Amino acid sequence: MTTYNELAGFRVNYVSSDPTLNSGNEGQVWYNSTTGKLRALVQIKAWAAGGNMGTARGESGGAGTQTLGLVFGGNGPSNATEEYNGSSWAGGGNLGTSRTELGGAGIQTSALAFGGSTGSNSAATEEYDGSAWTGGGNLSTARTKISGCGTQTAGLGFGGYTTTQLTSTEEYDGSAWTAGGSLSTARDSLAGAGLQTAGLAFGGNNGAIDLTSTEEYDGSTWTAGGSLNTARRVLGGAGTQNAALAFGGFTTVNLANTEEYNGTSWINVTNLTTARRALAGAGTTKAGLAFGGFVTGAVANTEEFTSSIDVTTAAAWASGGNMGTARTRLSGAGTQTAGLGFGGYVTTAQSATEEYDGSTWTAGGSLSTARQNLGGAGTQTAGLAFGGDPSRVVTEEYDGSAWTAGGNLNTGTGRLSAAGTQTAALGAGGYSSYVNTNATEEYDGTSWTTSTNMATARRALAGCGIQTAGLAFGGFTTVNSNATEEYNGSTWAAGGSLGTARYSLAGAGLQTAGLAFGGGTGVNVNATEEYDGSTWAGGGNLGTARRALGGCGTQTAGLAFAGLTTVDSAATEEYTGSFVTTTASNLTSS
Numbered sequence: 001m002t003t004y005n006e007l008a009g010f011r012v013n014y015v016s017s018d019p020t021l022n023s024g025n026e027g028q029v030w031y032n033s034t035t036g037k038l039r040a041l042v043q044i045k046a047w048a049a050g051g052n053m054g055t056a057r058g059e060s061g062g063a064g065t066q067t068l069g070l071v072f073g074g075n076g077p078s079n080a081t082e083e084y085n086g087s088s089w090a091g092g093g094n095l096g097t098s099r100t101e102l103g104g105a106g107i108q109t110s111a112l113a114f115g116g117s118t119g120s121n122s123a124a125t126e127e128y129d130g131s132a133w134t135g136g137g138n139l140s141t142a143r144t145k146i147s148g149c150g151t152q153t154a155g156l157g158f159g160g161y162t163t164t165q166l167t168s169t170e171e172y173d174g175s176a177w178t179a180g181g182s183l184s185t186a187r188d189s190l191a192g193a194g195l196q197t198a199g200l201a202f203g204g205n206n207g208a209i210d211l212t213s214t215e216e217y218d219g220s221t222w223t224a225g226g227s228l229n230t231a232r233r234v235l236g237g238a239g240t241q242n243a244a245l246a247f248g249g250f251t252t253v254n255l256a257n258t259e260e261y262n263g264t265s266w267i268n269v270t271n272l273t274t275a276r277r278a279l280a281g282a283g284t285t286k287a288g289l290a291f292g293g294f295v296t297g298a299v300a301n302t303e304e305f306t307s308s309i310d311v312t313t314a315a316a317w318a319s320g321g322n323m324g325t326a327r328t329r330l331s332g333a334g335t336q337t338a339g340l341g342f343g344g345y346v347t348t349a350q351s352a353t354e355e356y357d358g359s360t361w362t363a364g365g366s367l368s369t370a371r372q373n374l375g376g377a378g379t380q381t382a383g384l385a386f387g388g389d390p391s392r393v394v395t396e397e398y399d400g401s402a403w404t405a406g407g408n409l410n411t412g413t414g415r416l417s418a419a420g421t422q423t424a425a426l427g428a429g430g431y432s433s434y435v436n437t438n439a440t441e442e443y444d445g446t447s448w449t450t451s452t453n454m455a456t457a458r459r460a461l462a463g464c465g466i467q468t469a470g471l472a473f474g475g476f477t478t479v480n481s482n483a484t485e486e487y488n489g490s491t492w493a494a495g496g497s498l499g500t501a502r503y504s505l506a507g508a509g510l511q512t513a514g515l516a517f518g519g520g521t522g523v524n525v526n527a528t529e530e531y532d533g534s535t536w537a538g539g540g541n542l543g544t545a546r547r548a549l550g551g552c553g554t555q556t557a558g559l560a561f562a563g564l565t566t567v568d569s570a571a572t573e574e575y576t577g578s579f580v581t582t583t584a585s586n587l588t589s590s
Helices: 004-008
Strands: 013-015 029-032 037-049 061-064 069-072 081-084 089-091 103-107 110-114 125-128 133-135 147-150 155-158 169-172 177-179 191-195 198-202 214-217 222-224 236-240 243-247 258-261 266-269 280-283 287-291 302-313 316-319 331-334 339-342 353-356 361-363 375-378 383-386 395-398 403-405 417-420 425-428 440-443 448-451 462-466 469-473 484-487 492-494 506-510 513-517 528-531 536-538 550-553 557-561 572-576 580-583
Touching: 061 110, 061 287, 069 103, 069 110, 069 280, 069 287, 103 155, 110 147, 110 155, 147 198, 155 191, 155 198, 191 243, 198 236, 198 243, 236 287, 243 280, 243 287, 331 383, 331 557, 339 375, 339 383, 339 550, 339 557, 375 425, 383 425, 417 469, 425 462, 425 469, 462 513, 469 506, 469 513, 506 557, 513 550, 513 557
Parallel strands: 013 029, 061 103, 061 280, 103 147, 147 191, 191 236, 236 280, 331 375, 331 550, 375 417, 417 462, 462 506, 506 550
Antiparallel strands: 029 037, 037 302, 061 069, 069 081, 081 089, 103 110, 110 125, 125 133, 147 155, 155 169, 169 177, 191 198, 198 214, 214 222, 236 243, 243 258, 258 266, 280 287, 287 302, 302 580, 316 572, 331 339, 339 353, 353 361, 375 383, 383 395, 395 403, 417 425, 425 440, 440 448, 462 469, 469 484, 484 492, 506 513, 513 528, 528 536, 550 557, 557 572
16 A cells, blocks of 8 residues: 555654644644644635625626625626625615726725726726715726726726727826836736736737736836736736736636736636636635626626635544543533533432533532433533433523523433534434334423424434434444434434444534444444534544443534443543644744
8 A cells, every 4th residue: 555655755743743834835744742633734725605796797897805895887887886795795885987897906995996888988987985986087098898906096007998909007196097117918808916016917818819928017117927827818816916816717618717826927726616707806815706707697606715724633532631420321512612511320310510611620510300311402501401211301401500490301201312402402212111212302492392203213322413403323223223314393314324333322513514423332432423414434533432421512623521431431532523624823825
């Protein structure tokens, strides 16, 4: 088998602290002996869907950032303006002059719109203050299919079309345009990025062919830069002179191609989700924004580009602080850093409650009814305990210090699955009067009501998720079960089977991001599996194989505690999910 050393050319480093790295070290892997984590450096570059514009349009102007974007004008011609807040678009003040194929610059609260077509070429300039547009000084040359960059008080407009493609550049000082240095290549339908004194022009059409050429502006003169990999016109652009994005556009077909400029050359990166032409752009290479354009007709689609140097951590369990009381058959609620463990069994049923802060367990208020094999849901400060052996109906609600009585279950049940919150909980399956059950009940914060039965009656199963998107898995029928069922708030449907059939396991997370860990097969197991909404896949094994344990948290930050090994256990383990990726605060980009 090929080893990592053979593939990458070096061995996995064994270090006591995470190193300071840069993007040139992409792919490096190391093991942190202090945290017990296997980690790797990766660069993530991807487009993801953002909120749609209110008005589908192309050939519009764009400005701003990924979280404060601005779109104005467009085909029609249009005078409509919309503002983006990072998730949705809302109407802004209308342009004074409706137009299409215009240039844009600036930010959401201080933008510049210039040129374009009203049916004929326009020289009009308008300034936006975050709510309204007012007239500015006209361009010296009326033109359409123009591009631009810079700010409202230091703008740059270049290229475009009158009756032919243009080389002319104009500089705006907040009130008037003056001539700047000419582009080397006459072109229209190009894209731009940067500032008035450090501008970038790329792509476009010279009247005969689509272009790959890039030019850089120093405030007076344009010089050649690195060529695009894909010649195109009516593309989108964002960023600065030394860190730009080019995306979308048209050759003989609509394009999704995205390229990133480093000041010298363009590098192909992840494509747009939707190939399109005549779109607008804003933002940076770390946080870009693409919006509108044409597919066949105008579209309202928005996409957000992110580029980050991240550390990826392999799935693993690490030791946490021991519980005060070693026990088995308990339940849990909350998160990895705010966990709750309650009930269980030592030599008799237990009422003890403990609270976890991410490192240490401390005593909380005791359950009114001592019990084992109970269900648990909610959070550390709004917990829910229900059912339990032998066939308990009692429900209790926790407020962060004390338990009080809630509404009783309709059917006394222990060894059941549990999910949800204190005011919207779900209990399913279990053992009622010493018979496996498939009964389902929902709690509304006051009372339980029955719902549709599960397909498979079983006990000692686990659950996770919420009341309207629950997950139940594993357990025991007359044999160990690997069955998974998904609940939609009214009915159950079959999900993907566990890789390891088992009982008395624990669960955490959501229906589309579930976690199953521990349990018994005849022997205790340490197996961990992660669910993606359709399939279970292996995660990192528990350090201690055990069954009848407590669990809570999420798929990427789970908590396992207590349970039965050969004796009752107080051990706690904390889970970091499979290849969890976090932005690296101690890494530099280069």
